[in-house]
Amino acid sequence: MASSHSVSAQAPHRTTRPTEVIITEVGPRDGLQNEKQFIASDLKVGLVDRLSKAGCLSIEVGSFVSPKWTPQMAGTDAVFAGMKRMPGGRYSALTPNMKGFEAALAAGADEVVIFGAASEAFSQRNINCSIAESLARFEPVALAAKAHGLRLRAAVSVAFGCPYQGEVSLQSVLEVSQRFADMGCDEIGIADTIGVGTADQVREVMAACASLVGADTLSGHFHDTYGQAIANIVACLDVGIRRFDSSIAGLGGCPYAKGATGNVATEDVVYLLEGLGISTGLDLDQLVDTGQWICEQTGIRPQTRVGNALAAKKRSRDAAKAEAANA
Ligand code: HMG
Numbered sequence: 540m541a542s543s544h545s546v547s548a549q550a551p552h553r554t555t556r557p558t559e560v561i562i563t564e565v566g567p568r569d570g571l572q573n574e575k576q577f578i579a580s581d582l583k584v585g586l587v588d589r590l591s592k593a594g595c596l597s598i599e600v601g602s603f604v605s606p607k608w609t610p611q612m613a614g615t616d617a618v619f620a621g622m623k624r625m626p627g628g629r630y631s632a633l634t635p636n637m638k639g640f641e642a643a644l645a646a647g648a649d650e651v652v653i654f655g656a657a658s659e660a661f662s663q664r665n666i667n668c669s670i671a672e673s674l675a676r677f678e679p680v681a682l683a684a685k686a687h688g689l690r691l692r693a694a695v696s697v698a699f700g701c702p703y704q705g706e707v708s709l710q711s712v713l714e715v716s717q718r719f720a721d722m723g724c725d726e727i728g729i730a731d732t733i734g735v736g737t738a739d740q741v742r743e744v745m746a747a748c749a750s751l752v753g754a755d756t757l758s759g760h761f762h763d764t765y766g767q768a769i770a771n772i773v774a775c776l777d778v779g780i781r782r783f784d785s786s787i788a789g790l791g792g793c794p795y796a797k798g799a800t801g802n803v804a805t806e807d808v809v810y811l812l813e814g815l816g817i818s819t820g821l822d823l824d825q826l827v828d829t830g831q832w833i834c835e836q837t838g839i840r841p842q843t844r845v846g847n848a849l850a851a852k853k854r855s856r857d858a859a860k861a862e863a864a865n866a
């Protein structure tokens with residue numbers, strides 16, 4: 540399943556690439572949600588605080604979902620209570636229904652995320668209902684978010700391919716995106732949950748979504764299972780998308796998308812964007828330290844080429860310095 544849409548030979552028209560990109564760091568949520576070992580809230584707080592220090596102003600802190608479905612996200616309220624909030628920071632949480640919304644509100648989330656799917660099969664597996672039922676459940680969440688002045692974000696999962704259904708039509712991605720736009724979503728994330736999309740396909744889907752809801756409303760959420768995420772982000776930049784989700788050290792996966800690995804690593808995205816002269820406001824060195832730190836603390840292997848390369852360089856520099864000092 541290399542590509543789930545038929546792509547025209549002619550790539551869609553390119554626009555000017557943005558000069559600034561906003562990254563939402565999803566490591567504390569998407570990165571850790573799939574971990575089987577219990578990760579203490581204190582450690583999650585330490586991660587959020589380090590990410591904040593590295594300049595992350597938009598952080599997905601956790602999920603208010605059923606603890607039976609995603610046990611690792613139980614205790615998200617404690618992470619909200621323990622973390623330091625940076626001025627101008629936006630701290631979000633996933634809320635699949637009103638129960639989740641009430642918990643997010645009580646915890647002091649600035650933004651709530653409703654998460655639907657472009658395939659019926661994934662919707663059933665992830666949130667136990669059809670697409671239509673999920674949208675009906677999201678309506679009151681959207682209204683409540685607006686009434687309380689919270690930012691409202693949506694995710695359209697499996698937009699480039701579904702682990703259960705296979706191909707996903709562009710039409711269903713557009714239909715769900717339109718419904719989210721009608722609900723007043725401030726941002727709609729188009730997600731490659733299982734990381735199967737390739738660059739021309741991504742350009743086509745993102746350009747079509749942008750024509751429908753506006754490029755500035757969209758964000759790209761790429762898991763890197765097939766190693767295509769960086770190329771797919773470049774494809775998005777080419778059609779004017781300037782919001783992306785990424786996960787420190789490439790942590791993560793979705794418990795309800797078998798075989799899906801982590802999101803594209805924040806370190807890799809920042810390195811790419813710095814190379815393209817696009818600013819992010821993030822400090823790459825501090826991100827690398829944070830990625831290595833959380834992996835040491837949890838025993839998870841970092842899935843970041845840039846992070847690992849820069850950490851190795853730093854280790855050999857430090858070793859050379861120590862040797863010189865002892866000489
Ligand atoms: P359900 O079993 O159909 O729900 O689950 P229910 O309404 O029948 O309730 C069952 C139990 O869950 C009840 O408790 C409810 O109170 C409780 P019981 O009476 O049995 O003790 N419950 C809740 N508890 C806490 N918070 C809540 C909540 N809602 C119900 N909000 C439900 C439906 C949506 C709740 C469930 O399927 C669920 O929680 N799913 C979430 C699965 C998940 O976390 N998936 C990963 C996140 S999505 C993702 O990773 C994709 C993304 O990254 C983009 C991409 O990559 O594609 C965003």
Ligand code: MG
Binds near residue numbers: 730732762793802
């Ligand atoms: Mg995801």
